[in-house]
Amino acid sequence: MNTLSYALLAFLAREQSSGYNLMLRLQPFWPAKHSQIYPLLSHMESEELLTSCWVVQCEKPDKKLYSITEKGIRKLKEWLYVPLADPITRDELSMKTFCMWLTDLDNAIDIIESRRVHLVKKLEHLHLKISDKVREDLEFGTPEFFDYMLYQKAIYTTTSGLDWTNMMLDILKEQRTKQNLK
Amino acid sequence: MNTLSYALLAFLAREQSSGYNLMLRLQPFWPAKHSQIYPLLSHMESEELLTSCWVVQCEKPDKKLYSITEKGIRKLKEWLYVPLADPITRDELSMKTFCMWLTDLDNAIDIIESRRVHLVKKLEHLHLKISDKVREDLEFGTPEFFDYMLYQKAIYTTTSGLDWTNMMLDILKEQRTKQNLK
DNA sequence: TGTCCCATGTAAACCGTTACATGATTGA
């Protein structure tokens, strides 16, 4: 059982869902392609952690709805007592910043600016999402409460990333002004 | 050419280095095991991006020192004009938070607390590292300047992670107090 | 007519970790 399997259990513990929908909802937390998810789901079904049934839809293709079993819920609860693994982040921007001394100021600014744009969009999206959540007044211990806290987590990291790019851009642009004066 | 290859070029553009040393220095930015790095380095040598020579050391095993070639530097500079990829983070903590409503308060607190400990240690380490750097007064555009900015990047993200765990712990512990009063 | 979204699946290639294999030196 890898983390992705537990991620699937985690979503299915809340409500039954199709592989396609799981793939979409998983992206912010544990990015995975459908080609990874579909075989995993059928494997988990063979392990009796899940059950499935086909649902016919009108104006949309048929879908296979997965539900979590008692055994699946037990597995998921056990996992919550397994020591937490460290997070893994791989960011090309760190490596590009590391060799930024090899390129020109304009390119350096373009690189950081492209990340800034990405983070601004992400933050806007998160603020939209969280404003939906606040209305349903949050009761501690409900799934929605933890959804809200996860949006906060994403907002914290995105904001700190944005702060860094803004600091970098200030320094780089100031430097460009100095250069142009010469 | 994958990102790891460029990461190796990025380090070797600053100074010649052994595979072992590259592996160690790479960890904070692009974690990789020696078993991934050694074959990559020899492949990159066959592509004439690197050259190598054996160095005999006293009281330590022999090492193979790699140096970047002109072609390697050209490749690295070209990479700095390729559009930046989005960062990828996979954090079990997000998934565990997502299904925290399934477990007890004490366990929830333990989970967040274990991440807090990890982040506090990381932050201490970063502050130590950065205090070394500040002394050599930083001149813009030098490799050391970008080193300093990368430490800042790490400090920003670690601090925001820590802020989130502290907020979570405040809420969870307050809730535990309420529960105990009943 | 072409593109996007829904929806499922497989196959191949690539990336990353764990395990196997060796061996000297330093310090607890």
Place this chain on the structure above:
DNA sequence: TCAATCATGTAACGGTTTACATGGGACA
């Protein structure tokens, strides 16, 4: 004596991405 650090490499396995494959409905 045992563990850690330095140092290099290969083999097997598992995780992830890209490409192949199909097909209907919505929308411009």
